[in-house]
Amino acid sequence: MTHSSDVILDRMMALHPKIIDLTLDRMWRLLERLGNPERDLPPVIHVAGTNGKGSTQAMIRAGLEAAGHRVHAYTSPHLARFHERIRLAGELITEEHLAQVLDECEAANGGTPITYFEITTCAALLAMARTPADYTLLEVGLGGRLDATNVVDRPALTVITPVSIDHTQFLGDTIAQIAGEKAGILKRGVPCVVSRQHEDAQAVIEARAARLGAPLHVQDEHWHVEEDHGRLAYHDDTGLLDLPRPALIGAHQVQNAGAAITALRLLGQGEEACAGAMRNVTWPARMQRLTRGPLIDAAPGAEIWLDGGHNPACAATLDETLSRLPARPTFAICGMMNTKDVAGYMAPLAGHLAHLTAVPIPGEPNTLPAAATRDFAEGAGIPADTAEDAASALAAIVDRAPDARILICGSLYLAGRILRDHA
Numbered sequence: 001m002t003h004s005s006d007v008i009l010d011r012m013m014a015l016h017p018k019i020i021d022l023t024l025d026r027m028w029r030l031l032e033r034l035g036n037p038e039r040d041l042p043p044v045i046h047v048a049g050t051n052g053k054g055s056t057q058a059m060i061r062a063g064l065e066a067a068g069h070r071v072h073a074y075t076s077p078h079l080a081r082f083h084e085r086i087r088l089a090g091e092l093i094t095e096e097h098l099a100q101v102l103d104e105c106e107a108a109n110g111g112t113p114i115t116y117f118e119i120t121t122c123a124a125l126l127a128m129a130r131t132p133a134d135y136t137l138l139e140v141g142l143g144g145r146l147d148a149t150n151v152v153d154r155p156a157l158t159v160i161t162p163v164s165i166d167h168t169q170f171l172g173d174t175i176a177q178i179a180g181e182k183a184g185i186l187k188r189g190v191p192c193v194v195s196r197q198h199e200d201a202q203a204v205i206e207a208r209a210a211r212l213g214a215p216l217h218v219q220d221e222h223w224h225v226e227e228d229h230g231r232l233a234y235h236d237d238t239g240l241l242d243l244p245r246p247a248l249i250g251a252h253q254v255q256n257a258g259a260a261i262t263a264l265r266l267l268g269q270g271e272e273a274c275a276g277a278m279r280n281v282t283w284p285a286r287m288q289r290l291t292r293g294p295l296i297d298a299a300p301g302a303e304i305w306l307d308g309g310h311n312p313a314c315a316a317t318l319d320e321t322l323s324r325l326p327a328r329p330t331f332a333i334c335g336m337m338n339t340k341d342v343a344g345y346m347a348p349l350a351g352h353l354a355h356l357t358a359v360p361i362p363g364e365p366n367t368l369p370a371a372a373t374r375d376f377a378e379g380a381g382i383p384a385d386t387a388e389d390a391a392s393a394l395a396a397i398v399d400r401a402p403d404a405r406i407l408i409c410g411s412l413y414l415a416g417r418i419l420r421d422h423a
Contacts, residue, residue, distance in 0.1 A: 022146035037129035049161025059260035066276020079416035145184020164313035225258030285415035308412035312344035319348040346380035
């Protein structure tokens, strides 16, 4: 009898003592038992990078769908429900279908050690292989070289968005080492779109591409993108495109848009797809303005934003985004994981925040205690205190400044709880 997906997912959490254990051996074993579904996918676009890979993938999907294509998409982590990770021919996987493929993977695995991300990735690949579509978008979970998504021999295209320092306990502690992991998605002869990179990252990517004969399409060399009077100006060797600015908020989305447009053009898509990518893209918890729910009801005069960025590069883009918004006292409600560079995250925000309230992330064993988050904020020169949760933090802010701009930030896991419980 098939159980609910939540029950099966809970069991899968216990199949390996570590949440992250980077190797592909367990993937190959289970995929073979499942009949190698990774060989039966519609043409694959594989997306890696430290920042921007989810937004870039969302734009590529919006563009392909605007051109009439049916698109599978796999992404992680989810925000409110696991089903968000798997999109089949444009629609989120149904509960019945998800439970079915999870059941099959659990049975085929036979209780042998495998991480949660690995076995659920196998389930996604199984569902995608069985559902007709025109393209498959795979977002790397962590790194690239040994990531569970890196099992497709010959994708149609790969994309590497900006590489920065993150997940150092798994990927290395230099830009060059981390870029080496990201560049692990490059395949022999397969073109790769490369966003603007630190010079150390670019050198590593270029060296691996040369060894594999993988043609690179590099920002500022093969393609250029900029915002121009509220529009998006893109040009490459085939010409100039005048497009709407991407619907996602933030100056960094211009660069992500350029990578998405380059990918679409390499896939043979025209201007209609590129314009649709800009107009139709949605990607929650990336500088998302909340417009309804209990938090809005509790603070009718406030402007509430949600952002799940969690590393120093994300904070730098957040800093730039805040500087472009109309002046307004800005208060943060911040929860972070204890695996992150919290000091590096706080530093770029110091000039924008009137005050920060630190909160724990509910249900997360690796949450940083609120008091520690507060101490990091104060160390960056941000006045800070703590609260038990986001709702009580909001109430205290509204009591002080009813018309404040309130930024809920620091973690995708916190953002997911907000969307699930309050929006």
